[in-house]
Amino acid sequence: MRFAPVLHVLSLVILLFAGCMLIPxxxxxxxxxxxxxxxxxxxxxxxxxxxLLWIATRRAKRELQIRHGFLLVAxxxxxxxxxxTLPLLLxxxxxxxxxxxxxxxxxxxxxxxxxLSGIDGLPPSINLWRGLLVWIGGMGIIVLTVAILPLLGVGxxxxxKAETPGPMKDSKLTPRxxxxxxxxxxxxxxxxxxxxxxxxxxxxxxxxALMHAITTMGLGAFSSHDASFAYWNSPRVEGVAVVFxxxxxxxxxxxxxxxRKLSLRPYRADPEAGLFAAITLASIFGIAFFLLAxxxxxxxxxxxxxxxxxxxxxxxxxxxxxxxxxxxPVFAPLWMLFVGSFVSCSGSTGGGLKMIRGVVLFKQLFRxxxxxxxxxxxxxxxxxxxxxxxxVVFAVLAFVxxxxxxxxxxxxxxxxxGMDVLSAFxxxxxxxxxxGPGLGQVGPxxxxxxxxxxxxxxxxxxxxxxxxxxxxxxVVLSPAFWRR
Numbered sequence: 001m002r003f004a005p006v007l008h009v010l011s012l013v014i015l016l017f018a019g020c021m022l023i024p025x026x027x028x029x030x031x032x033x034x035x036x037x038x039x040x041x042x043x044x045x046x047x048x049x050x051x052l053l054w055i056a057t058r059r060a061k062r063e064l065q066i067r068h069g070f071l072l073v074a075x076x077x078x079x080x081x082x083x084x085t086l087p088l089l090l091x092x093x094x095x096x097x098x099x100x101x102x103x104x105x106x107x108x109x110x111x112x113x114x115x116l117s118g119i120d121g122l123p124p125s126i127n128l129w130r131g132l133l134v135w136i137g138g139m140g141i142i143v144l145t146v147a148i149l150p151l152l153g154v155g156x157x158x159x160x161k162a163e164t165p166g167p168m169k170d171s172k173l174t175p176r177x178x179x180x181x182x183x184x185x186x187x188x189x190x191x192x193x194x195x196x197x198x199x200x201x202x203x204x205x206x207x208x209a210l211m212h213a214i215t216t217m218g219l220g221a222f223s224s225h226d227a228s229f230a231y232w233n234s235p236r237v238e239g240v241a242v243v244f245x246x247x248x249x250x251x252x253x254x255x256x257x258x259x260r261k262l263s264l265r266p267y268r269a270d271p272e273a274g275l276f277a278a279i280t281l282a283s284i285f286g287i288a289f290f291l292l293a294x295x296x297x298x299x300x301x302x303x304x305x306x307x308x309x310x311x312x313x314x315x316x317x318x319x320x321x322x323x324x325x326x327x328x329p330v331f332a333p334l335w336m337l338f339v340g341s342f343v344s345c346s347g348s349t350g351g352g353l354k355m356i357r358g359v360v361l362f363k364q365l366f367r368x369x370x371x372x373x374x375x376x377x378x379x380x381x382x383x384x385x386x387x388x389x390x391x392v393v394f395a396v397l398a399f400v401x402x403x404x405x406x407x408x409x410x411x412x413x414x415x416x417x418g419m420d421v422l423s424a425f426x427x428x429x430x431x432x433x434x435x436g437p438g439l440g441q442v443g444p445x446x447x448x449x450x451x452x453x454x455x456x457x458x459x460x461x462x463x464x465x466x467x468x469x470x471x472x473x474x475v476v477l478s479p480a481f482w483r484r
Contacts, residue, residue, distance in 0.1 A: 002484075004060035006072045007053060013076055014050030017083060018043050023132060024087070024125040033123035035091055042086035049083070067481060074476045077464055081105045087129050091122075098453045105460045107133030109467035110349055112221030112319035112436035113459070115449040119226050124207055127224040131211045137467070138218030138349035139188050139252070187255045192217045195244045202237045216244045219349045221319030221436045228444075229309065229322040238309045238322055249316035250276065251347035271384040272345040272355040280315050283339050284308045287332050294329050315339045317351040319436025326443035333439055337426060340435050351434030351466055353403060359383065360396045402470045407432060410462050417454050427451075431459045432466035 025039035064072065084104035088095055099115040106113045107130055119127065192213055199209035211224045225231040229238060247255075250273055257266040267273050288300070288307035297303040306323050313320040314336040325333050342358040344350025363381045370379055380387035407428050414424035419441065426438030427448075437444040441451075448459065465473055475481055 003068070003071060004057050005064055006068050006075065008057035008060045009064070009072055010075055010079065011050050011053035011057060013080070014053065014083065015047060017080055018046035018050060020132065020136060021046065021087070021129070024129040027128050028123065028125035031124050033125050035087075035123040035125050038087050038090040039125070041090055042083075045086060046083045067475075070472055070475045070481070073468065073472050077108065077468060081108055084108065084129075084133055087126060091126055092116075096453070098456050099449070102448065102456045102460050103130070104133060105463050106436070107131075107220060107222060108137035109434050109463045110134050110137050110218045110220035110317075110351065111431060111434040111463045111466075112215070112219075113430065113442070113463075114222065114436075114447050115451075115456070117226060117447055117449065119224060122224075124224070127211055127222075128207075130222045131214045131224075134218035134220035134222050135192070135214035136218075137220070138248075139185060183256050183260075184252050187252055187259055188217065190259075191244070191247060191255070195240075198240045198244065199237065202240045203232065203234055204237065212241070213244075216241060216318065216320075217248050217349065219245065219248050219316055219318045219344075219351075220434070221313070221321075223320070229320050233322075235305055238305065241320065242308055242312045245312050245316045245318050245320075246277075246280070248318075249344045249348045249350045251345045252349075253347045254345075269384065270345070271359060275359065276343055276345055276355050279339065279343055280312060283315060283335065284311045287311050287335065290332055291328060296328055311336055311339075314435060314437075315343045317344055317433050317435040319430075321437060321444035324443065324445040326437075326439045326445065337429050337433075337435070337438070340433050341429065351432075353400065356383070357396050357399065360388070360393060361400065364393050364397070399470065402474070403432070406462070406465055406470060410458055413458050414455055417452060417458075419451070419455060427455075427459060428462055431462035434463060434466050 021039055021043045025036065025043065028034075028036045028039060081101055081104035084107065085097065085100035088100045088103060089097065092100075095116075102113075102115055105111075112134065116122075195216055196209050196213035199212055200206060204212065208224055211222075215222045221228065223229075223231075229241065232238075250267075251270060254266045254270045254273060258264060284304070284307050288304040291297055291307055292300055292303040297306060309320070309322045310325050312318075314325075314333075317340050325336065340352055342353040343355055344352055346354040346356045360381060360383070363383075367379050367381060370377055381390075381393055382388070407425075410428040410432070411421075411425045414427060415421055419427070423438065423440035423442055426440060427442045430436055430438040430442065442448055448456065451459065
């Protein structure tokens with residue numbers, strides 16, 4: 001029973017998750033889309049499971065230790081998708097649990113990959129539930145829990161540290177971790193509201209504006225239309241999406257500080273934001289020139305329009321598409337997937353290695369080159385003008401090794417199961433970076449529905465590894481974790 005406190009908190013998170021289902025239920029009643037009974041059953045089952053677990057562990061409430069935080073995070077991100085499948089399974093009885101779990105994991109990890117087709121014909125509340133999963137997963141259900149359940153006494157710092165992406169997780173924006181989480185969610189909600197109004201101004205109806213606002217801010221490409229943004233074929237709509245995808249890919253801690261100080265100085269001081277903007281902008285213009293040179297589009301304006309939207313979408317690990325970029329000359333989509341592996345900032349809703357790790361790696365490489373010439377030179381790695389400890393550098397190196405190893409192993413598993421190399425590699429890269437569409441069999445014009453059950457489970461595990469940045473799951477799976 002030494003992990004009973006973990007199960008106690010898990011029960012409360014499950015109950016909170018059941019409460020989240022009231023949102024699509026309310027919309028279903030409002031729109032009379034015929035899916036109300038689905039949410040009645042799903043909420044009852046989820047609340048019952050959470051309630052029974054709470055009753056069984058109600059006496060185990062006490063402060064969590066660091067190892068408890070890792071276990072709780074791993075349990076939440078693997079258990080909640082099972083409950084998230086209920087509305088899908090109840091409304092789409094032909095959908096297997098494997099596919100439904102993949103869809104739910106894809107939403108909560110903000111990957112945006114889907115196995116569903118005929119999305120335009122689904123009840124709006126079902127699509128809203130899919131989008132809500134992305135929005136909740138964007139900032140992290142753990143941060144939400146720490147923000148609104150501060151009376152748990154469960155060691156919020158341990159949970160926040162285990163769940164928050166990035167190599168330097170000990171810095172706080174406010175003295176109390178609950179205030180930090182509340183501040184982040186306030187900024188997240190405010191920008192989401194602005195995104196909603198911007199989409200409505202651009203020409204979407206209110207439901208599509210809501211659906212795409214929450215998935216844009218979560219950087220997960222669930223859409224209410226099979227054609228994604230090609231459905232509107234509107235430069236204005238695409239322009240709004242580009243702006244808010246870029247905003248969501250910047251550290252929300254930086255947004256919080258800028259809002260609190262009413263100043264743009266935090267963006268200038270952010271060691272990631274400038275590089276993020278520069279690499280993304282260079283990629284947009286480079287791909288636009290490339291597409292124009294190869295005659296993919298007839299003029300510069302058209303090439304720039306499609307390059308800007310699709311490059312930003314993949315680079316920020318969102319996964320929307322306004323064109324089938326898998327049909328472009330192969331360098332373009334491969335470059336987009338490569339940039340998406342590292343360009344998003346830490347503390348954002350994006351996936352991948354994060355820009356801060358790329359900066360640390362580059363500076364470590366430069367330091368090693370200098371040490372080869374001057375062995376006794378003291379040259380610490382600095383971020384934002386401040387030296388960082390070697391343990392952070394070593395942690396980044398270990399993470400990158402695990403990241404590359406996971407890509408190689410998962411790709412081998414998919415190819416061993418019969419998938420072609422391009423589809424397997426791009427699917428793994430898209431899943432571990434929480435990007436969504438890949439190339440070949442899993443390109444932007446298709447879905448993951450054609451994959452076998454084994455391949456779907458491999459991709460689901462890969463998405464979880466990417467969202468929890470590998471270490472969290474591996475720590476829980478290590479034998480040392482379970483020793484007293």
